[in-house]
Amino acid sequence: MSVPVWNPAVEFMERETLERLQFINLRQTVAWALKTPFYQRRLAEIGLTHPEDLGSLRDLRKLPYTTKDDLREAFPDGLLAVEREEAVRLHTSSGTTGMPTVIYHTRRDIDHWTELVARCIVAAGATAHDVFQNMTNYGMFTGGLGLHYGAERVGMLVIPASSGNTSRQIHLMRNFQTTVVHATPSYLLHLHSALAGEGVTVDQLRLRKAFIGAEPHSEETRRKIEILFGIQAYNSYGLSEMNGPGVAFECVYQTGLHLWEDAYILEIVDPETLQPLPEGRTGEIVMTTLQRQATPLLRYRTRDLSHLVGGNCPCGRTHRRLARLNGRGDDMLIVNGVNVFPSQIEDALMKMPEVGTNYLIQLEKRGSLDRLVVKTEIDPKPFTGDPRDLDDLRERIGEALRSAILVKPVVELHEPGSLPVSEGKAKRVVDLRPAF
Amino acid sequence: MAEQLNVFVDNRPGRLNAVTGVLRDHRIDIRAMTIADHGAYGVAKLLVSDPRLAHRALVDQGFAAALKPVLAIAMEDRPGGLHELLEVLAERSINVLDAYGFVVAPGRRAVWCMEVDALDEAARLLAARGLEVLADHVLYRLEAE
Numbered sequence: 335m336s337v338p339v340w341n342p343a344v345e346f347m348e349r350e351t352l353e354r355l356q357f358i359n360l361r362q363t364v365a366w367a368l369k370t371p372f373y374q375r376r377l378a379e380i381g382l383t384h385p386e387d388l389g390s391l392r393d394l395r396k397l398p399y400t401t402k403d404d405l406r407e408a409f410p411d412g413l414l415a416v417e418r419e420e421a422v423r424l425h426t427s428s429g430t431t432g433m434p435t436v437i438y439h440t441r442r443d444i445d446h447w448t449e450l451v452a453r454c455i456v457a458a459g460a461t462a463h464d465v466f467q468n469m470t471n472y473g474m475f476t477g478g479l480g481l482h483y484g485a486e487r488v489g490m491l492v493i494p495a496s497s498g499n500t501s502r503q504i505h506l507m508r509n510f511q512t513t514v515v516h517a518t519p520s521y522l523l524h525l526h527s528a529l530a531g532e533g534v535t536v537d538q539l540r541l542r543k544a545f546i547g548a549e550p551h552s553e554e555t556r557r558k559i560e561i562l563f564g565i566q567a568y569n570s571y572g573l574s575e576m577n578g579p580g581v582a583f584e585c586v587y588q589t590g591l592h593l594w595e596d597a598y599i600l601e602i603v604d605p606e607t608l609q610p611l612p613e614g615r616t617g618e619i620v621m622t623t624l625q626r627q628a629t630p631l632l633r634y635r636t637r638d639l640s641h642l643v644g645g646n647c648p649c650g651r652t653h654r655r656l657a658r659l660n661g662r663g664d665d666m667l668i669v670n671g672v673n674v675f676p677s678q679i680e681d682a683l684m685k686m687p688e689v690g691t692n693y694l695i696q697l698e699k700r701g702s703l704d705r706l707v708v709k710t711e712i713d714p715k716p717f718t719g720d721p722r723d724l725d726d727l728r729e730r731i732g733e734a735l736r737s738a739i740l741v742k743p744v745v746e747l748h749e750p751g752s753l754p755v756s757e758g759k760a761k762r763v764v765d766l767r768p769a770f
Numbered sequence: 771m772a773e774q775l776n777v778f779v780d781n782r783p784g785r786l787n788a789v790t791g792v793l794r795d796h797r798i799d800i801r802a803m804t805i806a807d808h809g810a811y812g813v814a815k816l817l818v819s820d821p822r823l824a825h826r827a828l829v830d831q832g833f834a835a836a837l838k839p840v841l842a843i844a845m846e847d848r849p850g851g852l853h854e855l856l857e858v859l860a861e862r863s864i865n866v867l868d869a870y871g872f873v874v875a876p877g878r879r880a881v882w883c884m885e886v887d888a889l890d891e892a893a894r895l896l897a898a899r900g901l902e903v904l905a906d907h908v909l910y911r912l913e914a915e
């Protein structure tokens with residue numbers, strides 16, 4: 335069987351050549367980084383002032399890590415390595431929380447990103463003959479535009495459907511004979527359950543492949559999607575700090591996600607000790623950009639957990655594979671396809687004087703949909719004793735949250751001091767959704 | 771005017787006990803109790819022998835508690851008694867928000883407690899009809915004479 339491939343020269347490149355390429359691009363990236371106020375300071379601390387100070391690829395280990403907090407601190411332009419005029423796009427995280435991050439792209443950066451996405455699409459067996467319906471959010475979320483550009487470059491017929499509106503999605507799929515979709519796994523399950531209501535059967539669709547990502551899911555879920563629709567589903571991994579989608583993707587063999595090592599240096603480290611972990615051991619994914627001029631990132635701690643798959647893939651690609659993601663250390667929650675940050679919920683709650691300090695965010699599954707429950711304590715001081723005031727408070731909290739996070743939660747009021755006290759944000763989130 | 775103690779309680783086992791436990795520890799007697807149930811939470815409404823002390827004790831223990839004035843009407847414990855009382859309020863379009871009663875002496879004396887939206891006016895009207903609106907020092911010392 336011949337393996338579909340977009341860029342054979344790079345995708346099958348000998349490891350030795352690939353690593354030489356990485357070293358050249360790492361020096362280039364450090365040169366770019368040294369143009370940013372953030373890295374000038376950070377690299378000066380380790381005595382690095384010229385890219386030539388790096389003698390080999392192994393010197394990467396001498397470089398400092400970069401964290402999400404660093405990105406927040408450097409916001410908006412502390413990590414910008416080009417003149418603003420040279421940038422053609424930015425993607426910023428939700429700014430409503432007051433702690434946003436931003437990634438800038440030059441035209442060349444977008445071009446590189448698009449190339450990576452095109453490789454992914456073709457590796458998963460899609461071609462210029464496919465009709466591609468992109469069911470992820472356009473706009474700031476990188477999944478929409480990222481896949482869109484890549485699919486156009488491959489030459490697919492692209493339907494920029496964006497997320498939501500299930501009825502319309504189904505009719506687009508039927509009317510235009512969509513063959514490939516990009517969506518979250520939970521949304522595809524939801525879409526399947528909605529088919530009957532639209533009077534559409536799977537047989538009336540021409541779907542053959544799905545790209546799934548943006549939320550952790552199990553192998554069972556992937557297989558379930560494949561069986562329900564009679565298709566192949568391929569895992570996608572990306573994060574906005576590393577452009578978005580196109581970082582790593584499954585090939586037709588579905589044996590792990592090839593990470594494009596000409597564009598990123600991958601490390602897996604122990605999240606506590608930050609020591610590199612051997613192949614097969616699960617740890618935090620750390621990545622260094624090699625092709626992004628506008629916002630170079632060195633040893634970025636993704637907070638995502640995974641491990642490297644050993645051995646060679648039957649497809650022959652030399653780029654190593656990440657195992658399915660073991661979870662997301664990241665604090666972003668995905669609720670019915672909408673990105674929600676606990677900090678947004680906290681901010682909205684803390685603006686209301688009747689609300690106490692402790693709160694708990696609970697995610698549940700109702701059928702194929704997520705249910706967001708926000709539990710808050712009431713503050714004893716403003717308590718009037720009138721149950722109607724409490725109902726009104728619940729209503730106002732629900733409304734404030736809906737306008738902050740675009741998801742209407744179920745609000746529960748609790749006695750002062752009854753919810754667990756926690757320092758870390760992560761402990762305020764309880765995800766009861768089955769890790770499907 | 772009598773004062774009723776309203777306490778926010780989670781709707782889960784043991785929470786009401788926690789409230790009554792605090793009252794017991796302060797030797798406070800509970801005359802009557804009702805709960806406005808709102809699903810995951812409720813508001814316990816209590817008539818107690820010393821509402822101020824009870825309020826302070828509960829707040830000290832971290833409860834959300836508030837004192838609310840209520841109408842407490844002493845009535846004969848006989849059929850039709852409550853109806854007459856409500857007629858008076860209905861004539862003046864006074865809205866009853868919550869109400870509960872308890873018997874002090876079976877067949878003789880009952881107390882009807884009401885949260886209404888025009889408390890002072892309601893008290894005046896009922897007093898003018900000869901009904902006994904209890905001040906709390908009276909209410910809390912009622913005996914089954």
Ligand SMILES: [Zn+2]
Pocket residue numbers: 585586587592647648649650651
């Ligand atoms: Zn492969």
